[in-house]
Amino acid sequence: MRKLAIAAATSVVLAATSWAVATAANADSGTVVRVIDGDTVVVSINNIDQTIRLLNINTPETKDPNKPTECLGPEATDHLEEVLPVGSKVRLEFDVERHDKYGRTLAGVFNASNKLVNAEIARRGLGVPMVVGDNRKFLPPVEAAYQEARTAKAGLFAETIECTLPAQLAAASEALTAAENAAPATTSAAAGTTATGLAAALVTAKAARDLLSAARDTEQSIVWAAYESVEAGSKLAALTTRITQAENTLTKVKDQQTSLAAAEKKAEEERVAAAARAEADRKAAEEAAAAAKKAADEAAAAEQARAAAAAAEAERIRNIPAAPPVQQYAPPAQQYVPPAPVAPANPAPGYTGPRCYAPGGKTWRPC
The missing domain is CATH 2.40.50.90 (OB fold (Dihydrolipoamide Acetyltransferase, E2P))
Incomplete structure (x- = not known):
């Protein structure tokens, strides 16, 4: 029994010794000289x-x-x-x-x-x-x-680090949402702004889609490792659907922009025409007022001239010297006796007055 215990102890010692030798042979130590990049160092x-x-x-x-x-x-x-x-x-x-x-x-x-x-x-x-x-x-x-x-969600999985794929997907989603939820455009300029926002959001979304597509097809970039294949496929399908919806919305917004621009052009033309009519009416009114004023001025001037002439005439009359007093006619004291009438001399000897001739002119009588 004791021999067995000694043998077992010997085996443990030998095993530990062989493990230590193996460990020493498979390990080393050193001093860091410099770091080359994130996974390489010189020791x-x-x-x-x-x-x-x-x-x-x-x-x-x-x-x-x-x-x-x-x-x-x-x-x-x-x-x-x-x-x-x-x-x-x-x-x-x-x-x-x-x-x-x-x-x-x-x-x-x-x-x-x-x-x-x-x-x-x-x-x-x-x-x-x-x-x-x-x-x-x-x-x-x-x-x-x-x-x-x-x-x-650290490092490559973070949505707050701009260059990561999760951050790019989040940015694309936020941009699409913001563009799609823009206030309804009531002017062509507002529609143009909405269209520009949608177009920019689509650029961001398509860039993220391209990265996500590459994540399923290649392993060349570490940034794509943020999602496993199934998760990447799901996110790719969702993003592709949103891109299609945004493209349809962009088409509608551009059509709306064109329609609003045409309506604004027509309204502007009508405004210009109305302004031209108003300007013509204003000028006609000004000309009529000027003519009326001219006539009034001329009438006033004529009246003023007439009044001046009347005043001058009155002044002239007022300045005429007074006439000498009129002497009363007094007939002569001796009564006038007209001379006796004198028969007028016969202007034509033998003339006895007018004659009235009988037919044939051979006889006549005094008329």
């Missing part, structure tokens, strides 16, 4: 700088010269610099494959607080789980942390 191990690629986590791209900087890439780099400051000590644990095709060392990295940095990146929503070759050792804690970020 000095035995005074030799080695590039360490954190296992089972992938952060947005910042260093690829053929790609634009991806959403939250700089933030992931800043986070790694914060948890792995230059000069800090780290412990590295390796998995099945020690190096990737780029020659980088693949490892799980533990900081001075003994936290698995790979998982902490995922917990902040700054990276997504991934597998390189057969290396899956750190995948479970990374996936668990990733689900925590999804639940907390």
Whole structure:
């Protein structure tokens, strides 16, 4: 019995010793030299700088010269610099494959607080789980942390960070809602404003739709990992329906704008015509008033001239010298005796007065 106990104890010691040897062979430690990006760091191990690629986590791209900087890439780099400051000590644990095709060392990295940095990146929503070759050792804690970020809507899942897919979907939805709920247009200008808002909202929504479509078809961008395939498909269908509705609304608003513009043009033409008539009436009234005033002025001037002439005549009469007194006729004292009538001389000797001749003119008689 004692031999069995000794043998068992010996087996435990040997097993522990072999595990320690294996652990030592599959782990290392070093000092942080610099951070390259959100999932890559340079560590000095035995005074030799080695590039360490954190296992089972992938952060947005910042260093690829053929790609634009991806959403939250700089933030992931800043986070790694914060948890792995230059000069800090780290412990590295390796998995099945020690190096990737780029020659980088693949490892799980533990900081001075003994936290698995790979998982902490995922917990902040700054990276997504991934597998390189057969290396899956750190995948479970990374996936668990990733689900925590999804639940907390952190990082890539946040609707408040402009570049994330959830934020772009939220912005697209809000823009469509705001444009569709705009007050009914009563002028062509207001309809144009509504149409412009709808068009801008559609641009935003279609950009989000394109991203969401790509999320189902490709795995090239981390931003698309915010939604799983089924969820992405559901959101894509809903967004596509809203886009179609908004496009129909935009068509109606543009038709309304055209109709209102035509009505406004007609109203403006009528207004201009009415204004022209009013102006013509005003000018005619002014001309009639001017003519009446002229006639009144002329009549007043004539009256004034007549009054002036009458006054002048009165003044002239008033200034005529007084006539001398009229002497009363006094007949002569001797009575007038007219002379005796004298028979007039015969103006034609032998004339005896008018004669009335008998027919034939041979005889006559005094008439």
